[in-house]
Amino acid sequence: MPELPEVETLKNALLPLIKDQILEEMIFHRADLRFPIPIGLLKQEMSGHRVTNVVRKGKYLLWEVSQGAMVLHLGMSGRVVQRPSRNPEEKHCHAIFQFSSNLFLHFIDPRRFGCIVWAPRESGHPLLNHLGPDPLTPDASPQRMKQSALNRKISIKAFLMDARRLAGVGNIYACEALFRTGIHPLRQAGRLSLKRWENLLAELKTVLLESIKVGGSTLRDFYGADGTPGYYSTRFTVYGRENQPCLNCKEPISRIVQTGRSTFYCKHCQK
Numbered sequence: 311m312p313e314l315p316e317v318e319t320l321k322n323a324l325l326p327l328i329k330d331q332i333l334e335e336m337i338f339h340r341a342d343l344r345f346p347i348p349i350g351l352l353k354q355e356m357s358g359h360r361v362t363n364v365v366r367k368g369k370y371l372l373w374e375v376s377q378g379a380m381v382l383h384l385g386m387s388g389r390v391v392q393r394p395s396r397n398p399e400e401k402h403c404h405a406i407f408q409f410s411s412n413l414f415l416h417f418i419d420p421r422r423f424g425c426i427v428w429a430p431r432e433s434g435h436p437l438l439n440h441l442g443p444d445p446l447t448p449d450a451s452p453q454r455m456k457q458s459a460l461n462r463k464i465s466i467k468a469f470l471m472d473a474r475r476l477a478g479v480g481n482i483y484a485c486e487a488l489f490r491t492g493i494h495p496l497r498q499a500g501r502l503s504l505k506r507w508e509n510l511l512a513e514l515k516t517v518l519l520e521s522i523k524v525g526g527s528t529l530r531d532f533y534g535a536d537g538t539p540g541y542y543s544t545r546f547t548v549y550g551r552e553n554q555p556c557l558n559c560k561e562p563i564s565r566i567v568q569t570g571r572s573t574f575y576c577k578h579c580q581k
Protein backbone atom coordinates (compact mmCIF):
# COMPACT_ATOMS: atom_id res chain seq x y z
CA MET A 311 0.00 0.00 0.00
CA PRO A 312 1.45 3.38 -0.96
CA GLU A 313 2.50 5.27 2.15
CA LEU A 314 3.73 8.83 2.56
CA PRO A 315 7.28 8.05 1.35
CA GLU A 316 5.97 6.48 -1.88
CA VAL A 317 3.77 9.51 -2.51
CA GLU A 318 6.70 11.85 -1.82
CA THR A 319 8.84 9.84 -4.26
CA LEU A 320 6.10 10.04 -6.87
CA LYS A 321 5.87 13.80 -6.33
CA ASN A 322 9.64 14.18 -6.79
CA ALA A 323 9.49 12.07 -9.94
CA LEU A 324 6.55 14.02 -11.42
CA LEU A 325 7.86 17.52 -10.68
CA PRO A 326 10.48 17.72 -13.44
CA LEU A 327 8.12 15.98 -15.87
CA ILE A 328 4.94 18.04 -15.54
CA LYS A 329 5.73 21.31 -13.76
CA ASP A 330 5.20 24.18 -16.22
CA GLN A 331 3.77 21.77 -18.81
CA ILE A 332 0.31 22.18 -20.27
CA LEU A 333 -2.12 19.37 -19.54
CA GLU A 334 -3.63 19.00 -23.00
CA GLU A 335 -6.11 16.24 -22.54
CA MET A 336 -7.61 14.01 -19.86
CA ILE A 337 -9.27 10.72 -20.69
CA PHE A 338 -11.31 8.88 -18.09
CA HIS A 339 -12.30 5.25 -18.46
CA ARG A 340 -14.67 5.27 -15.51
CA ALA A 341 -16.71 7.82 -13.60
CA ASP A 342 -15.82 6.83 -10.07
CA LEU A 343 -13.10 5.42 -7.89
CA ARG A 344 -13.56 5.64 -4.14
CA PHE A 345 -15.58 8.79 -4.88
CA PRO A 346 -17.18 10.02 -8.11
CA ILE A 347 -14.67 11.68 -10.42
CA PRO A 348 -15.89 15.20 -11.33
CA ILE A 349 -14.93 14.64 -14.95
CA GLY A 350 -16.64 17.70 -16.47
CA LEU A 351 -15.25 20.02 -13.84
CA LEU A 352 -11.74 18.59 -14.09
CA LYS A 353 -11.71 18.94 -17.87
CA GLN A 354 -12.97 22.50 -17.63
CA GLU A 355 -10.46 23.54 -14.99
CA MET A 356 -7.41 21.50 -15.95
CA SER A 357 -7.45 20.82 -19.72
CA GLY A 358 -5.36 23.34 -21.61
CA HIS A 359 -3.92 24.71 -18.38
CA ARG A 360 -0.35 24.85 -17.19
CA VAL A 361 0.56 22.79 -14.13
CA THR A 362 2.24 25.34 -11.86
CA ASN A 363 3.37 22.93 -9.17
CA VAL A 364 3.10 19.42 -7.78
CA VAL A 365 2.57 19.32 -4.03
CA ARG A 366 2.09 16.54 -1.48
CA LYS A 367 -0.16 16.91 1.56
CA GLY A 368 -0.11 13.80 3.70
CA LYS A 369 -0.81 11.04 1.20
CA TYR A 370 -2.58 13.36 -1.26
CA LEU A 371 -0.88 14.60 -4.40
CA LEU A 372 -1.96 17.97 -5.81
CA TRP A 373 -1.38 18.98 -9.42
CA GLU A 374 -1.81 22.72 -9.10
CA VAL A 375 -3.08 25.06 -11.81
CA SER A 376 -3.91 28.75 -11.36
CA GLN A 377 -7.53 28.15 -10.25
CA GLY A 378 -6.95 25.22 -7.92
CA ALA A 379 -5.66 21.68 -8.04
CA MET A 380 -6.47 18.19 -9.16
CA VAL A 381 -6.11 15.99 -6.08
CA LEU A 382 -5.03 12.37 -6.41
CA HIS A 383 -4.91 9.67 -3.77
CA LEU A 384 -3.40 6.27 -4.52
CA GLY A 385 -5.61 4.39 -2.06
CA MET A 386 -4.51 0.79 -1.50
CA SER A 387 -3.12 -0.05 -4.91
CA GLY A 388 -2.92 3.09 -7.04
CA ARG A 389 0.05 4.17 -9.14
CA VAL A 390 0.93 6.68 -11.80
CA VAL A 391 3.12 5.47 -14.65
CA GLN A 392 4.60 6.97 -17.77
CA ARG A 393 3.53 5.27 -21.01
CA PRO A 394 4.41 5.98 -24.65
CA SER A 395 0.85 6.74 -25.79
CA ARG A 396 -2.73 7.34 -24.73
CA ASN A 397 -3.60 3.69 -25.27
CA PRO A 398 -4.22 1.97 -21.94
CA GLU A 399 -1.83 -0.94 -21.41
CA GLU A 400 -3.15 -2.16 -18.08
CA LYS A 401 -6.57 -3.56 -17.31
CA HIS A 402 -7.14 -1.16 -14.43
CA CYS A 403 -6.02 2.02 -16.15
CA HIS A 404 -8.76 4.49 -15.18
CA ALA A 405 -7.38 7.83 -16.34
CA ILE A 406 -4.84 9.12 -18.86
CA PHE A 407 -3.22 12.54 -18.81
CA GLN A 408 -1.63 13.87 -21.97
CA PHE A 409 0.80 16.79 -21.74
CA SER A 410 2.00 19.25 -24.37
CA SER A 411 5.48 17.73 -24.10
CA ASN A 412 4.00 14.49 -25.49
CA LEU A 413 4.17 12.90 -22.08
CA PHE A 414 1.48 10.39 -21.16
CA LEU A 415 0.73 9.54 -17.55
CA HIS A 416 -1.61 6.66 -16.75
CA PHE A 417 -3.43 6.31 -13.44
CA ILE A 418 -3.86 2.65 -12.55
CA ASP A 419 -5.73 1.36 -9.50
CA PRO A 420 -6.94 -2.29 -9.40
CA ARG A 421 -8.73 -2.00 -6.04
CA ARG A 422 -10.16 1.47 -6.74
CA PHE A 423 -9.70 2.89 -3.23
CA GLY A 424 -7.86 5.84 -4.77
CA CYS A 425 -9.52 9.08 -5.82
CA ILE A 426 -9.27 11.95 -8.29
CA VAL A 427 -11.10 15.13 -7.27
CA TRP A 428 -10.98 18.87 -7.88
CA ALA A 429 -10.03 21.39 -5.18
CA PRO A 430 -10.75 25.06 -6.04
CA ARG A 431 -8.05 27.46 -4.83
CA GLU A 432 -10.54 29.42 -2.68
CA SER A 433 -12.46 26.69 -0.90
CA GLY A 434 -10.16 23.67 -1.16
CA HIS A 435 -11.72 20.23 -0.71
CA PRO A 436 -13.17 18.54 2.40
CA LEU A 437 -10.60 15.73 2.06
CA LEU A 438 -7.79 18.27 2.45
CA ASN A 439 -9.43 20.87 4.65
CA HIS A 440 -9.60 18.55 7.66
CA LEU A 441 -6.06 17.27 7.36
CA GLY A 442 -3.66 17.90 10.20
CA PRO A 443 -0.13 19.20 9.54
CA ASP A 444 2.22 17.13 7.42
CA PRO A 445 4.84 15.41 9.60
CA LEU A 446 7.67 16.55 7.31
CA THR A 447 6.81 20.23 7.70
CA PRO A 448 7.59 22.56 10.63
CA ASP A 449 3.81 22.89 11.12
CA ALA A 450 3.91 19.52 12.89
CA SER A 451 5.71 21.04 15.88
CA PRO A 452 5.93 19.30 19.29
CA GLN A 453 4.06 22.23 20.86
CA ARG A 454 1.23 22.04 18.34
CA MET A 455 0.91 18.25 18.71
CA LYS A 456 0.91 18.44 22.49
CA GLN A 457 -1.79 21.09 22.32
CA SER A 458 -3.79 19.06 19.82
CA ALA A 459 -3.64 15.98 22.08
CA LEU A 460 -4.52 17.84 25.26
CA ASN A 461 -7.32 16.16 27.26
CA ARG A 462 -7.73 13.48 24.62
CA LYS A 463 -8.06 9.99 25.95
CA ILE A 464 -6.97 8.13 22.82
CA SER A 465 -3.70 6.22 22.65
CA ILE A 466 -0.64 7.78 21.09
CA LYS A 467 -0.69 5.16 18.33
CA ALA A 468 -4.29 6.02 17.37
CA PHE A 469 -3.44 9.72 17.58
CA LEU A 470 -0.49 9.38 15.19
CA MET A 471 -2.69 7.62 12.66
CA ASP A 472 -5.55 10.12 12.86
CA ALA A 473 -5.16 12.23 9.69
CA ARG A 474 -7.04 15.11 11.30
CA ARG A 475 -4.20 15.39 13.83
CA LEU A 476 -1.22 14.50 11.65
CA ALA A 477 -1.51 13.90 7.91
CA GLY A 478 -0.49 10.71 6.19
CA VAL A 479 1.28 8.71 8.93
CA GLY A 480 0.71 5.05 8.12
CA ASN A 481 0.74 2.08 10.45
CA ILE A 482 4.34 1.08 9.70
CA TYR A 483 5.73 4.52 10.45
CA ALA A 484 3.69 4.98 13.61
CA CYS A 485 5.00 1.63 14.96
CA GLU A 486 8.58 2.43 14.01
CA ALA A 487 8.64 5.91 15.52
CA LEU A 488 7.11 4.68 18.82
CA PHE A 489 9.60 1.82 19.08
CA ARG A 490 12.57 4.03 18.32
CA THR A 491 11.56 6.51 21.01
CA GLY A 492 10.60 3.90 23.62
CA ILE A 493 6.98 5.08 23.85
CA HIS A 494 4.32 2.47 24.61
CA PRO A 495 1.66 2.46 21.86
CA LEU A 496 -1.17 2.40 24.44
CA ARG A 497 0.08 5.46 26.32
CA GLN A 498 -2.50 8.27 26.36
CA ALA A 499 -1.67 10.90 23.75
CA GLY A 500 -2.84 13.68 26.06
CA ARG A 501 -0.34 12.70 28.75
CA LEU A 502 2.85 12.77 26.67
CA SER A 503 5.44 15.31 27.84
CA LEU A 504 6.78 17.95 25.47
CA LYS A 505 10.18 16.26 25.55
CA ARG A 506 8.65 12.98 24.38
CA TRP A 507 6.70 14.79 21.65
CA GLU A 508 9.99 16.32 20.49
CA ASN A 509 11.69 12.93 20.30
CA LEU A 510 8.70 11.25 18.67
CA LEU A 511 8.27 13.83 15.90
CA ALA A 512 12.02 13.90 15.21
CA GLU A 513 12.13 10.11 14.94
CA LEU A 514 8.99 9.99 12.80
CA LYS A 515 10.63 12.44 10.40
CA THR A 516 13.85 10.40 10.36
CA VAL A 517 12.12 7.12 9.54
CA LEU A 518 10.02 8.75 6.79
CA LEU A 519 13.08 10.44 5.28
CA GLU A 520 15.03 7.16 5.36
CA SER A 521 12.29 5.52 3.31
CA ILE A 522 12.13 8.42 0.88
CA LYS A 523 15.88 8.15 0.39
CA VAL A 524 15.57 4.44 -0.43
CA GLY A 525 12.79 5.24 -2.89
CA GLY A 526 14.87 7.41 -5.18
CA SER A 527 13.49 10.19 -7.29
CA THR A 528 12.39 8.95 -10.71
CA LEU A 529 9.30 7.08 -11.80
CA ARG A 530 11.53 4.17 -12.74
CA ASP A 531 12.94 3.96 -9.19
CA PHE A 532 9.42 3.58 -7.94
CA TYR A 533 8.74 0.29 -9.72
CA GLY A 534 10.40 -3.06 -9.87
CA ALA A 535 11.31 -4.65 -13.19
CA ASP A 536 7.81 -6.16 -13.38
CA GLY A 537 6.19 -2.73 -13.12
CA THR A 538 4.79 -3.21 -9.63
CA PRO A 539 5.47 -0.51 -7.07
CA GLY A 540 8.33 -1.10 -4.71
CA TYR A 541 7.41 -0.51 -1.09
CA TYR A 542 10.20 0.73 1.04
CA SER A 543 10.49 -2.05 3.57
CA THR A 544 14.18 -1.81 4.34
CA ARG A 545 15.37 -1.37 7.88
CA PHE A 546 12.11 -1.73 9.75
CA THR A 547 13.11 -2.33 13.34
CA VAL A 548 9.80 -3.48 14.80
CA TYR A 549 7.06 -3.55 12.15
CA GLY A 550 6.09 -7.09 11.12
CA ARG A 551 8.47 -8.68 13.65
CA GLU A 552 6.03 -10.40 16.05
CA ASN A 553 7.80 -12.99 18.28
CA GLN A 554 11.19 -12.09 16.82
CA PRO A 555 13.82 -10.75 19.24
CA CYS A 556 13.73 -7.03 20.00
CA LEU A 557 16.77 -5.33 18.52
CA ASN A 558 17.45 -3.66 21.89
CA CYS A 559 16.71 -6.24 24.57
CA LYS A 560 16.25 -9.58 22.67
CA GLU A 561 12.83 -10.21 24.25
CA PRO A 562 10.13 -11.20 21.72
CA ILE A 563 8.25 -8.39 19.96
CA SER A 564 4.51 -8.27 20.79
CA ARG A 565 1.56 -7.57 18.55
CA ILE A 566 -1.79 -6.05 19.53
CA VAL A 567 -4.66 -4.71 17.42
CA GLN A 568 -5.51 -1.01 17.77
CA THR A 569 -8.25 0.67 15.72
CA GLY A 570 -8.28 -2.38 13.48
CA ARG A 571 -4.57 -2.34 12.70
CA SER A 572 -1.68 -4.42 14.03
CA THR A 573 0.67 -2.64 16.37
CA PHE A 574 4.13 -4.17 16.88
CA TYR A 575 6.05 -3.15 19.99
CA CYS A 576 8.42 -4.29 22.74
CA LYS A 577 6.85 -4.70 26.18
CA HIS A 578 10.21 -4.16 27.84
CA CYS A 579 11.59 -1.20 25.91
CA GLN A 580 8.44 0.87 25.37
CA LYS A 581 6.93 2.60 28.40
Ligand SMILES: [Zn+2]
Nearest residue numbers: 556559576579
Ligand atom coordinates in the same frame (compact mmCIF):
# COMPACT_ATOMS: atom_id res chain seq x y z
ZN1 LIG B 1 13.00 -4.52 23.77
